Amino acid sequence: MSDSTSVSGTPTRMKVAVRLRPVLKQDDKDKEPCVRGLDATSLEIWNWRDTKQTIKYNFDVFFDATSRQQDIHEKCVKPLMAKALRGQNASIFAYGPTGAGKTHTMLGTVERPGIIPRAVNDIFRLINKQKLNAGDAQWMYSLSFSYLEIYQEKVYDLLEVKGQDLPIREDRDRTIFIPNLAERVITSLEEFHDLFVPASKNRTTAATKLNSRSSRSHSILLLKVVKKQEAPPYKKQIGKVYLIDLAGSENNKRTGNRGIRLKESGAINTSLFVLGQVVDALNQGLGRVPYRDSKLTRLLQDSLGGSAHACMITNIAPEESNYMETYTALNFASKSRHIVNKPFTNEITERPTAQRPAKRSSSGEERHQAASSPPRKKAKRDSNEQKVTNRPESAEGSTKQQENAPFLSPLLRRQANFEESMKSRLQALENNIMTRLNPPANQGQAHQSHDLQNRQILEQLKESSKQLSQLQKQNSKFHQVLANSRMKDQDHLPQRKISSDPSTKKTSSGVAGSSLGQPATLPKAVVKPLTMSTQHNFAPQPTTKSNLLKRRAPDVQFMKIKTCDDPKGKSLKENAHQLQPNPELQAKHTAEIIHLLNTGSVKQLKSLQSVGEKRAQLIRSWRQMFGEFTTISDLKKVNGLPSKTVDAIIRNNLLCQGIAKG
Numbered sequence: 190m191s192d193s194t195s196v197s198g199t200p201t202r203m204k205v206a207v208r209l210r211p212v213l214k215q216d217d218k219d220k221e222p223c224v225r226g227l228d229a230t231s232l233e234i235w236n237w238r239d240t241k242q243t244i245k246y247n248f249d250v251f252f253d254a255t256s257r258q259q260d261i262h263e264k265c266v267k268p269l270m271a272k273a274l275r276g277q278n279a280s281i282f283a284y285g286p287t288g289a290g291k292t293h294t295m296l297g298t299v300e301r302p303g304i305i306p307r308a309v310n311d312i313f314r315l316i317n318k319q320k321l322n323a324g325d326a327q328w329m330y331s332l333s334f335s336y337l338e339i340y341q342e343k344v345y346d347l348l349e350v351k352g353q354d355l356p357i358r359e360d361r362d363r364t365i366f367i368p369n370l371a372e373r374v375i376t377s378l379e380e381f382h383d384l385f386v387p388a389s390k391n392r393t394t395a396a397t398k399l400n401s402r403s404s405r406s407h408s409i410l411l412l413k414v415v416k417k418q419e420a421p422p423y424k425k426q427i428g429k430v431y432l433i434d435l436a437g438s439e440n441n442k443r444t445g446n447r448g449i450r451l452k453e454s455g456a457i458n459t460s461l462f463v464l465g466q467v468v469d470a471l472n473q474g475l476g477r478v479p480y481r482d483s484k485l486t487r488l489l490q491d492s493l494g495g496s497a498h499a500c501m502i503t504n505i506a507p508e509e510s511n512y513m514e515t516y517t518a519l520n521f522a523s524k525s526r527h528i529v530n531k532p533f534t535n536e537i538t539e540r541p542t543a544q545r546p547a548k549r550s551s552s553g554e555e556r557h558q559a560a561s562s563p564p565r566k567k568a569k570r571d572s573n574e575q576k577v578t579n580r581p582e583s584a585e586g587s588t589k590q591q592e593n594a595p596f597l598s599p600l601l602r603r604q605a606n607f608e609e610s611m612k613s614r615l616q617a618l619e620n621n622i623m624t625r626l627n628p629p630a631n632q633g634q635a636h637q638s639h640d641l642q643n644r645q646i647l648e649q650l651k652e653s654s655k656q657l658s659q660l661q662k663q664n665s666k667f668h669q670v671l672a673n674s675r676m677k678d679q680d681h682l683p684q685r686k687i688s689s690d691p692s693t694k695k696t697s698s699g700v701a702g703s704s705l706g707q708p709a710t711l712p713k714a715v716v717k718p719l720t721m722s723t724q725h726n727f728a729p730q731p732t733t734k735s736n737l738l739k740r741r742a743p744d745v746q747f748m749k750i751k752t753c754d755d756p757k758g759k760s761l762k763e764n765a766h767q768l769q770p771n772p773e774l775q776a777k778h779t780a781e782i783i784h785l786l787n788t789g790s791v792k793q794l795k796s797l798q799s800v801g802e803k804r805a806q807l808i809r810s811w812r813q814m815f816g817e818f819t820t821i822s823d824l825k826k827v828n829g830l831p832s833k834t835v836d837a838i839i840r841n842n843l844l845c846q847g848i849a850k851g
């Protein structure tokens with residue numbers, strides 16, 4: 190028998206630290222930085238509205254440009270590692286714009302190791318210390334790790350390159366896990382190093398104008414500490430540490446990204462945008478937190494409003510050229526300070542049974558279940574372990590669930606078998622599809638770069654086939670509309686003359702098509718302004734015009750798509766030949782569309798022709814990061830919206846229909 194107990198702790202606020210990178214280029218060294226530290230917890234940045242003013246921020250810790258890797262480790266990492274050894278979860282993540290020093294902070298260099306090697310070293314040190322402690326002598330410890338990246342909204346294993354998107358699952362207890370994610374047991378820092386260094390080379394990086402080795406993906410390293418008593422009361426604690434190096438938010442006007450880099454950037458910015466929405470929802474106490482809207486937030490669920498002790502390190506750059514990115518990152522960091530998690534101790538008590546062997550086989554390291562397996566299931570497996578006599582320990586450290594199935598009750602076994610067979614069938618199907626799409630590269634490191642290339646080619650192929658199917662859909666829709674309009678025309682044959690002018694037909698179908706599937710009115714939406722608000726702990730002086738920075742979103746009214754029917758009820762289909770651009774009307778429509786772009790919710794943006802969910806999100810994300818659109822062509826600045834798409838948006842929304850307040 191085993192009991193799973195959650196020893197609840199008090200709610201804990203996420204710790205937010207800011208680290209300022211030193212000026213890198215010699216040319217920039219004489220220039221005044223746009224941001225500077227005030228003391229160990231606060232800093233100030235220029236106020237872009239008023240150059241005579243600055244905006245002040247307070248954080249849990251501020252590390253200035255002279256800070257050492259050791260300082261970050263002491264304040265942000267060390268305290269959390271001790272918690273992991275007590276069966277609690279901890280997350281440390283580096284956030285910030287591209288080139289601001291996230292990877293330097295997380296990984297560092299051989300001379301200046303960052304958080305990751307230091308955290309692993311901490312855990313080994315703590316284990317050794319606790320082993321020496323007389324009271325802890327009865328505990329067995331083991332440490333294992335998994336490593337993954339989220340690249341273009343797909344989860345890839347970095348330890349075992351399979352070139353396939355790993356599914357994210359959630360168990361009944363709402364624990365997120367990734368089946369089949371590789372896990373390696375490590376017994377020393379050297380062993381970790383030997384496995385981790387080649388794995389980190391699998392991470393997707395590329396040169397952009399702002400960083401010669403820019404991370405194109407979010408990476409997550411999961412360390413799992415299992416602590417188990419070999420004598421009564423046979424307790425077992427599992428603590429997990431997530432070390433996350435996020436990809437940097439990017440302004441593609443500055444990165445000079447094109448093609449695949451631009452697409453990567455779109456995925457990065459979108460997932461960071463969802464991260465912002467999650468933080469907003471948590472701050473506002475909303476019932477629905479959009480964790481599922483991106484893989485990143487889904488995997489960070491535990492760190493954001495979940496059960497982990499969390500620390501966010503926001504990396505910023507001092508150069509004036511990075512001002513806007515720094516300012517945006519500080520705002521995000523500031524609002525993240527209000528996130529509260531509820532860490533608990535993940536502890537299982539294993540009650541000894543008659544079959545329990547007098548002495549367990551202990552080869553030093555304990556075998557564990559896959560890192561990503563849900564804890565409740567672990568509890569069940571643990572209970573069954575009691576009945577196993579001297580079950581051999583796996584050197585691999587990764588145990589498949591079916592290995593335990595023979596020790597389950599018949600009912601549970603059937604269920605386990607069923608789940609397993611379902612899982613393996615799905616897995617086989619997925620493998621099959623992936624193999625067809627992406628023939629597997631040979632194993633071994635020499636082929637890992639092929640794998641990455643294949644993955645990129647696969648992405649491009651998928652994108653092309655998506656665009657093709659969209660075009661096909663549009664085409665068939667167009668034909669359907671054309672057929673409908675012809676049928677309608679025939680229905681009305683006695684009342685109306687059908688124009689034989691091809692331009693009339695074209696316009697008519699365009700009109701009908703533009704209103705196809707659109708509801709007459711859209712539900713009212715509340716557009717939340719980009720708040721800077723009190724969270725920033727602005728300087729109290731009344732002279733500081735920091736509140737000028739509050740961007741007020743104009744009230745959003747009901748918006749509806751208006752077809753080209755004129756007010757007298759005369760169909761413009763009939764007047765199509767008169768549908769020459771009317772400059773006044775065009776100007777009005779342009780203004781309305783710009784207003785919608787600057788204030789509309791995702792739902793409202795979707796009322797625009799050629800704008801679906803994803804494009805609407807990209808538009809909104811850009812607006813929140815870079816401010817308002819002044820012309821519709823500004824849409825070309827949005828990452829992930831190619832010029833052709835923007836032209837289509839303009840064509841489809843401006844020429845034959847207007848957007849009116851209803």
Ligand SMILES: Nc1ncnc2c1ncn2[C@@H]1O[C@H](COP(=O)(O)OP(=O)(O)OP(=O)(O)O)[C@@H](O)[C@H]1O
Nearest residue numbers: 210286287288289290291292293400403404436437
């Ligand atoms: N604290 C620091 N001290 C010295 N050099 C630094 C520091 N932080 C960053 N750098 C240097 O700045 C450059 C960019 O840093 P890094 O690659 O860590 O940025 P990043 O935020 O991870 O960027 P991206 O999001 O594009 O991956 C690197 O050359 C790195 O060595």
